[in-house]
Amino acid sequence: MNEDEAFEYVKNTLRKEKITPYHSHELEVVKSVERCINCGLCISHCPVVAAVGVDRFSGPRSIAVELSRSPPEFWSTADVVYLCTGCGTCREVCPKNVDIPEVVNLIRARIFEHRPDLVPKSLHVLREVLTEYYLAFEPWEDKEEKNESRDMRLERLGLPFVQDKILDKAEVLLYPGCQAEERAQEVREAAKVILDHFDVDYTLLDDMSCCGLPSRLMGDHETERVLAKQLKEKVKKLGIKTVVTTCAGCTSSLSDISYRNEWGVPAVHILEFLAEEIGLEKIDSATKGSTEFSDVHVTVHDPCHLIRHTSRQITDFALDILRQLPGVKVTESEANDSCCGGGGLVSYHSDDVAKAVVKENMEAIQKTSADRLVTPCPLCTAQIESNLFKTGSSVEVDDLTVFIAQRLPKKR
Amino acid sequence: MCMSDSEFDVVVIGGGSTGTAVARDCAMRGFRTLLLERDDIASATVGTCAGMISSGLKYRSEPDIMKMCSTEVVHLNRIARHIIMKNPILTPFRDLSDVGSDMEYVESYSEHAEERDVPEMMFLTPEATIAIEPLLHPDVVFSVYYEEFFIDPFRLCLLQALDAKRHGAEIKTYCEVIGFETVNDVIQGVVFYNRITGTTEKIGAKIVVNAAGPWAPKIAGFSGAELELRLNKGAHIILDRRVVNVGISVKALDGRYIYLFPHENTTLLGTTALDTWEDPDSLVASFDEIEYLMRSIETYIPSIRDARIIRTMAGVRPLVADWKVPEGKVTRGYQVIDHENGLISFTGGKLVMCRHMAEAVTDIVSKKLGNDSACTTHEKPLPGNEADVDVEALSAEYGVSMHALERMRARRGTEMTKILELTKDHPEWKTTICTCEPIIEAEIRYAIREEFPQTLNDLRRRLRLGTGPCQGTFCTYKAASILSEELDLQGDDFLVDILDFRAERWKGIRPSMRGEQLAQEELAQGMYSCVGNLDQSDVDYDLKPWEEGV
Numbered sequence: 001m002n003e004d005e006a007f008e009y010v011k012n013t014l015r016k017e018k019i020t021p022y023h024s025h026e027l028e029v030v031k032s033v034e035r036c037i038n039c040g041l042c043i044s045h046c047p048v049v050a051a052v053g054v055d056r057f058s059g060p061r062s063i064a065v066e067l068s069r070s071p072p073e074f075w076s077t078a079d080v081v082y083l084c085t086g087c088g089t090c091r092e093v094c095p096k097n098v099d100i101p102e103v104v105n106l107i108r109a110r111i112f113e114h115r116p117d118l119v120p121k122s123l124h125v126l127r128e129v130l131t132e133y134y135l136a137f138e139p140w141e142d143k144e145e146k147n148e149s150r151d152m153r154l155e156r157l158g159l160p161f162v163q164d165k166i167l168d169k170a171e172v173l174l175y176p177g178c179q180a181e182e183r184a185q186e187v188r189e190a191a192k193v194i195l196d197h198f199d200v201d202y203t204l205l206d207d208m209s210c211c212g213l214p215s216r217l218m219g220d221h222e223t224e225r226v227l228a229k230q231l232k233e234k235v236k237k238l239g240i241k242t243v244v245t246t247c248a249g250c251t252s253s254l255s256d257i258s259y260r261n262e263w264g265v266p267a268v269h270i271l272e273f274l275a276e277e278i279g280l281e282k283i284d285s286a287t288k289g290s291t292e293f294s295d296v297h298v299t300v301h302d303p304c305h306l307i308r309h310t311s312r313q314i315t316d317f318a319l320d321i322l323r324q325l326p327g328v329k330v331t332e333s334e335a336n337d338s339c340c341g342g343g344g345l346v347s348y349h350s351d352d353v354a355k356a357v358v359k360e361n362m363e364a365i366q367k368t369s370a371d372r373l374v375t376p377c378p379l380c381t382a383q384i385e386s387n388l389f390k391t392g393s394s395v396e397v398d399d400l401t402v403f404i405a406q407r408l409p410k411k412r
Numbered sequence: 413m414c415m416s417d418s419e420f421d422v423v424v425i426g427g428g429s430t431g432t433a434v435a436r437d438c439a440m441r442g443f444r445t446l447l448l449e450r451d452d453i454a455s456a457t458v459g460t461c462a463g464m465i466s467s468g469l470k471y472r473s474e475p476d477i478m479k480m481c482s483t484e485v486v487h488l489n490r491i492a493r494h495i496i497m498k499n500p501i502l503t504p505f506r507d508l509s510d511v512g513s514d515m516e517y518v519e520s521y522s523e524h525a526e527e528r529d530v531p532e533m534m535f536l537t538p539e540a541t542i543a544i545e546p547l548l549h550p551d552v553v554f555s556v557y558y559e560e561f562f563i564d565p566f567r568l569c570l571l572q573a574l575d576a577k578r579h580g581a582e583i584k585t586y587c588e589v590i591g592f593e594t595v596n597d598v599i600q601g602v603v604f605y606n607r608i609t610g611t612t613e614k615i616g617a618k619i620v621v622n623a624a625g626p627w628a629p630k631i632a633g634f635s636g637a638e639l640e641l642r643l644n645k646g647a648h649i650i651l652d653r654r655v656v657n658v659g660i661s662v663k664a665l666d667g668r669y670i671y672l673f674p675h676e677n678t679t680l681l682g683t684t685a686l687d688t689w690e691d692p693d694s695l696v697a698s699f700d701e702i703e704y705l706m707r708s709i710e711t712y713i714p715s716i717r718d719a720r721i722i723r724t725m726a727g728v729r730p731l732v733a734d735w736k737v738p739e740g741k742v743t744r745g746y747q748v749i750d751h752e753n754g755l756i757s758f759t760g761g762k763l764v765m766c767r768h769m770a771e772a773v774t775d776i777v778s779k780k781l782g783n784d785s786a787c788t789t790h791e792k793p794l795p796g797n798e799a800d801v802d803v804e805a806l807s808a809e810y811g812v813s814m815h816a817l818e819r820m821r822a823r824r825g826t827e828m829t830k831i832l833e834l835t836k837d838h839p840e841w842k843t844t845i846c847t848c849e850p851i852i853e854a855e856i857r858y859a860i861r862e863e864f865p866q867t868l869n870d871l872r873r874r875l876r877l878g879t880g881p882c883q884g885t886f887c888t889y890k891a892a893s894i895l896s897e898e899l900d901l902q903g904d905d906f907l908v909d910i911l912d913f914r915a916e917r918w919k920g921i922r923p924s925m926r927g928e929q930l931a932q933e934e935l936a937q938g939m940y941s942c943v944g945n946l947d948q949s950d951v952d953y954d955l956k957p958w959e960e961g962v
Contacts, residue, residue: 010540054844077814
């Protein structure tokens with residue numbers, strides 16, 4: 001056997017033994033989990049454990065001290081690790097900074113590679129959508145219908161329609177993410193309204209494609225790589241200086257891949273762009289004297305992908321902006337930073353778990369006696385809105401980007 | 413003295429890999445067999461080995477032994493595959509001049525590869541080598557690839573003992589042989605102290621097999637015979653989790669080979685080889701041994717010190733007494749010595765050949781006692797290896813997580829269904845007791861009822877209790893209360909057993925304590941001293957030789 005044949009033989013043996021060698025970029029994560037001292041602080045804070053108990057989801061501690069120890073056995077953790085919503089609370093409270101959410105991704109990737117049959121079926125369906133359309137949702141078949149849906153949303157929310165801007169070159173790329181592109185179109189539209197209002201030189205992609213986060217979360221590294229590469233090429237071609245997004249998941253994912261794949265371009269959430277680039281003063285003067293709206297009492301939900309995967313500063317920006325909007329009263333909820341259950345693709349296959357997780361948020365929201373919940377993420381918005389609706393709550397839910405756009409005076 | 417009228421054909425002394433294999437073979441061939449072990453099954457030498465059932469590649473100067481090792485691997489894979497895992501292994505080289513005559517290994521290993529269903533040794537490019545193990549030094553110029561099998565040494569010994577029991581043998585642990593009854597210098601009976609009942613007992617024996625490992629000379633001495641061994645210390649460092657993708661074997665600072673092997677859910681770094689005259693009972697890994705292993709592996713895995721060391725373990729090899737040669741040149745074969753006074757002793761041997769050693773001695777016993785039944789130990793499966801286990805189906809049926817069941821399967825094979833049956837009447841026994849392994853309560857109860865443990869340390873050997881990164885920080889009290897309930901232990905016994913268990917963990921933790929394990933030990937100390945007040949306990953407990961006084 002020559003050396004090449006030998007390598008092929010060894011690779012085949014490793015596959016049989018269900019060993020995928022740790023890549024050098026994963027070694028940091030493995031090292032972090034070696035720091036676990038089994039103290040159990042994370043279990044007391046994990047929203048999934050709190051919601052469904054350790055018999056259903058054995059929790060972050062078990063992922064650190066038990067499930068992540070032996071790669072050839074990773075397949076047998078599939079009934080547990082796919083229930084992690086990836087909120088990152090464990091990592092935040094861990095005295096040893098163990099990177100559990102990344103350990104989960106590392107394990108899921110091995111399960112996906114060696115035992116795809118143990119990956120929840122609905123995630124395979126999602127994968128098919130992603131590989132066929134490069135989007136996390138099947139696109140509208142009829143563009144007209146999509147536009148009608150958009151217009152209905154705009155009308156209901158009192159938002160003006162701003163024409164799509166697709167340029168060859170611009171300062172800013174507005175990246176709405178799959179959810180706002182195909183489902184929560186009002187968020188995409190609201191972002192356009194905001195950028196247009198402040199005369200930002202921006203463009204949309206002529207061919208929107210997913211950042212790869214859903215692929216990463218299900219363990220499908222191959223599709224993740226394809227998507228990330230595609231997006232990098234599009235961004236590079238435009239020569240933009242900043243990527244602005246309205247989705248919490250996209251914010252953390254884009255920050256991550258833009259750093260890892262050396263885009264040389266930062267990716268920020270629109271709240272950060274508003275606070276840092278536009279400036280609170282401009283927002284203040286733009287929204288002053290807006291009398292169109294009656295007073296509203298709001299409470300805020302902080303998306304995990306912003307506060308724990310990117311920076312807590314972003315929701316500070318959210319509060320800064322909200323507090324200076326005329327007629328807006330903000331009451332913080334006791335569970336403002338508790339996971340909505342919508343993360344980690346859990347709701348795709350275990351909706352009962354996702355629903356149990358969001359319950360804590362529901363109760364805390366009711367307690368604030370706010371009329372409205374706002375959150376800077378279309379996914380959290382959808383998850384909380386549908387659950388509040390089902391419990392018969394009168395609290396309404398708005399994506400924060402929409403809420404801000406509504407309060408800008410109409411141009412012309 | 414408590415006189416017993418029991419009369420055995422064969423009394424086996426020692427509950428290690430060899431002793432349990434002998435008891436099994438004797439019982440299967442129909443002899444009335446008793447095994448006496450002064451501590452617990454697998455509590456000494458075999459419990460400190462890496463579990464490699466070696467192809468014998470290091471023994472190329474002894475072709476017969478290589479052949480025997482290879483055949484034994486085939487047998488073990490037949491009788492005990494449920495407790496065996498395969499490790500792909502790389503031996504990387506940074507310098508061609510390091511290779512030298514070592515290439516002879518390639519040929520001798522490959523000679524028997526086919527029967528073990530592994531490939532011949534292969535050469536890999538530096539790129540392939542680094543892709544398989546990115547922790548390796550970038551200067552690697554090539555590597556050699558081969559495969560070896562690894563067994564759970566504790567379970568192997570226990571399964572051999574349990575199988576012997578099933579074939580009618582008696583297994584007595586905590587019974588220390590203190591003398592022989594002789595007539596005309598020929599052994600008629602064995603005198604032992606029963607550490608559980610606190611009584612001295614005597615039983616009749618036609619033939620006594622001395623499989624006491626490092627203590628074999630002492631046993632032989634009781635009969636008036638002389639036996640010499642070359643005792644050789646070996647220490648391992650145990651790292652948290654599998655830190656390497658495959659086994660790595662490298663040339664150490666002194667030209668020997670050392671290894672870093674993924675083993676179950678840990679990684680073992682070993683081993684040293686030092687002639688020793690220390691008491692095997694209180695032996696710990698020395699600073700020099702730890703540094704020798706770390707510095708040697710560091711030449712190929714520069715970041716090894718970032719990995720978390722959870723503990724060390726040290727044991728004694730009872731080598732054949734060849735002197736005036738380096739340890740590596742001492743035969744790895746075994747000798748059977750008939751003292752012609754009713755006692756037959758072993759010297760030498762390796763884990764992989766324990767069954768072969770048993771067959772050889774049982775053949776002699778058969779001849780002496782006039783029994784011509786053939787050896788079947790290489791054909792009949794050990795308990796649990798009767799069929800494949802469908803972990804997914806069992807998980808769905810009994811509502812226990814797949815990973816807990818996969819770990820249970822690796823310990824027990826088909827026998828695990830008996831444990832899961834217990835959860836039908838006691839669903840609360842699905843509770844996880846040891847979080848690192850993990851172990852559920854039902855398995856602890858089952859092990860106590862069926863596998864004759866007396867202490868928490870015995871449970872550790874049967875279940876890997878407290879062997880994970882937290883080293884028993886959280887499971888000790890929980891397991892102790894279950895053990896107390898099952899064995900009806902009194903309050904003081906409960907505390908002494910906890911202290912014994914903690915002391916045994918400390919024995920391995922102390923020598924290598926550094927880095928992240930310091931934080932773990934701080935937490936454990938808080939648990940046992942500040943919460944449990946164990947340091948202030950007034951129970952009657954003698955500090956172990958490796959513990960400091962208060």
